Amino acid sequence: MELFDSLKFKVIRRNIKIVFPEATDPRILGAAARLKAEELMEPILIGKQEAIVEAAHARGIKASNFTIIDPDNYDGWEEMVTAFVERRNGKVTEEDARKILKDVNYFGTMLTYMGLADGMVSGAIHSTGDTVRPALQIIKTKPGVSRTSGAMIMVRGRDQEKYIFADCAINVNPTAQELAEIAVDSAKTAELFDIDPKVAMMSFSTKGSAKAPEVDKVVEATKIAKSLAPELEIDGELQFDASYVASVAQLKAPNSPVAGQATVFVFPELQSGNIGYKIAQRLGNFEAIGPILQGLNKPVSDLSRGANEEDIYKLSIITAAQTLMN
Numbered sequence: 001m002e003l004f005d006s007l008k009f010k011v012i013r014r015n016i017k018i019v020f021p022e023a024t025d026p027r028i029l030g031a032a033a034r035l036k037a038e039e040l041m042e043p044i045l046i047g048k049q050e051a052i053v054e055a056a057h058a059r060g061i062k063a064s065n066f067t068i069i070d071p072d073n074y075d076g077w078e079e080m081v082t083a084f085v086e087r088r089n090g091k092v093t094e095e096d097a098r099k100i101l102k103d104v105n106y107f108g109t110m111l112t113y114m115g116l117a118d119g120m121v122s123g124a125i126h127s128t129g130d131t132v133r134p135a136l137q138i139i140k141t142k143p144g145v146s147r148t149s150g151a152m153i154m155v156r157g158r159d160q161e162k163y164i165f166a167d168c169a170i171n172v173n174p175t176a177q178e179l180a181e182i183a184v185d186s187a188k189t190a191e192l193f194d195i196d197p198k199v200a201m202m203s204f205s206t207k208g209s210a211k212a213p214e215v216d217k218v219v220e221a222t223k224i225a226k227s228l229a230p231e232l233e234i235d236g237e238l239q240f241d242a243s244y245v246a247s248v249a250q251l252k253a254p255n256s257p258v259a260g261q262a263t264v265f266v267f268p269e270l271q272s273g274n275i276g277y278k279i280a281q282r283l284g285n286f287e288a289i290g291p292i293l294q295g296l297n298k299p300v301s302d303l304s305r306g307a308n309e310e311d312i313y314k315l316s317i318i319t320a321a322q323t324l325m326n
Contacts (some may be wrong), residue, residue, distance in 0.1 A: 002160055003153075004317060006194055011320040013039050018319055019111050019120040021046040021104035023068070024055040028124055031312035033061045041320045044069060044117055046104045071107045080110050087113065087138055109134040112298050118323040121316050123303035128169070132293070135300040142297055144228070147171060149182045150291030150302075151189050152277045153318075156284065164190045164197075164264040165280070168273040169291035169302075176217050180224035183266045185294040187232050190264050192321055200243035200262035201225070201236025202272070206252040209239075218268050233257045240265070240276075292318055299323055 018035075022028050023045035029052075032043040045052055045068045056063035074080070084097045084106075092100065100106050105126060111117045122131045132148070141148055150169025155162050166186040171178060179201070187197035201222045205215040215237055222236035235258035242252040242259050249260025267273035281288040292315075293300055299322035301315050 003155055007317050007321045011040055016041045016320045016323055017044055017117040019044045019108040019117045021108040021122045022125045023047040023052045025124050026059050027309045027312055029056050029059050029061050030309040034313055035316055046108050071102055105130055106134045109138045113138045119299040119319045121301045121319050124307055128302050131302045135296055139297050141295045145181050145295040147178050148293055148295040151186050151294055152288050152290040154280055154286040156286045162195050165277045166266055168277045171270055173269045176220035179221035183225040184229045186264050189294055195263050197264050198258045198262050199234040199264040200238045200258050202265055202267050203237035205237050206239045206242045
C-alpha cells in the first residue's frame with residue numbers, strides 16, 4: 001500500500017478535527033475542500049466569515065460545508081481567555097491574553113489545547129516562528145521530551161522506498177540528551193508511516209574511526225537513546241555509507257544491528273540534517289515531505305510558505321494521522 005493510501009485508511013471517517021488558521025488562502029481552501037469531500041477530516045476554518053465565504057466562492061468552493069470560527073465573534077471567548085492565562089502561568093495578564101488571542105495561530109492553538117480540535121496546520125502565510133511559538137507555549141512537549149524537533153519523510157519510486165531524516169528544521173545544535181530524544185521520537189514517526197525503525201546516529205566517524213567532541217556527543221546520545229527506549233534498534237556513531245550500504249557496514253560496523261539497513265537517520269545538528277535531506281531530494285530524486293513536528297502533546301504542522309495545495313493536503317493527512325499516536 002502506498003504511503004498516503006495507508007495514512008488515509010487510518011484517518012478516514014474518524015471525524016478528526018484539524019484547525020486551519022489561514023482560511024482565506026486559496027491553497028488552504030482547496031486542500032480543505034478535498035479533505036472534507038474525501039471524509040479524511042473535519043476542517044475548522046479560522047477568520048472572518050464574510051472574508052472566508054468570499055475567498056471560497058472565488059475558488060468555486062461552498063463555505064457552508066465547513067465549520068468557520070471568527071475570533072471576534074466566538075461564544076467561548078471568555079473561557080479561552082481564562083484558560084490561556086492559566087496555561088501561561090502568570091506570564092501574561094488577562095488584558096495581554098485578549099490581544100494575543102486575536103492572532104489566528106494562538107487562537108487555533110488554543111482550540112487544539114482545549115480539545116475543541118485535534119490538531120492544527122499553519123505556515124502557508126506565517127513564518128515557522130509564528131506557527132511553532134504558540135504550540136510550544138500552549139500545547140508544550142510530551143513528558144520526557146525537552147524540545148520539539150522536525151522530521152522529513154523521504155519517499156522515492158513506485159516501490160515507495162521510505163526513510164526518516166531528523167532533525168531537519170528546529171534544533172540548531174542539540175545536546176546529547178536532546179539528540180537522544182529526537183532519535184526516539186523519530187522512531188515513533190517512522191512507525192506512523194509503517195517503517196520498521198532502525199535508527200542510525202549520524203557522524204563523520206564510524207565506531208571510533210575519528211576522534212572529536214562532535215563524535216563524543218553522538219556516542220553519548222546513542223547511549224542515552226538506548227536507555228530511553230531499549231526496545232528500539234539504535235546504533236551509532238555511524239557514517240552515512242556505513243548506515244546505508246550493506247557492504248560498507250560489513251567492513252566498518254560488522255556487529256551493528258542497524259548498519260547497512262538503517263531507515264531512520266538522526267543528524268548531529270541542524271546544518272547537516274537540512275543539507276542532507278536537500279541533497280537526497282535534489283540529487284537522489286526523493287520526495288521530501290514535512291517538516292513533521294515531533295514531541296508535542298498534540299500535533300501542529302508547519303507548512304512552507306512556498307507550499308502548494310497538494311503539499312497542504314498531504315501534510316494535513318499526516319497531522320490527522322499523528323492524532324492517533326497521542
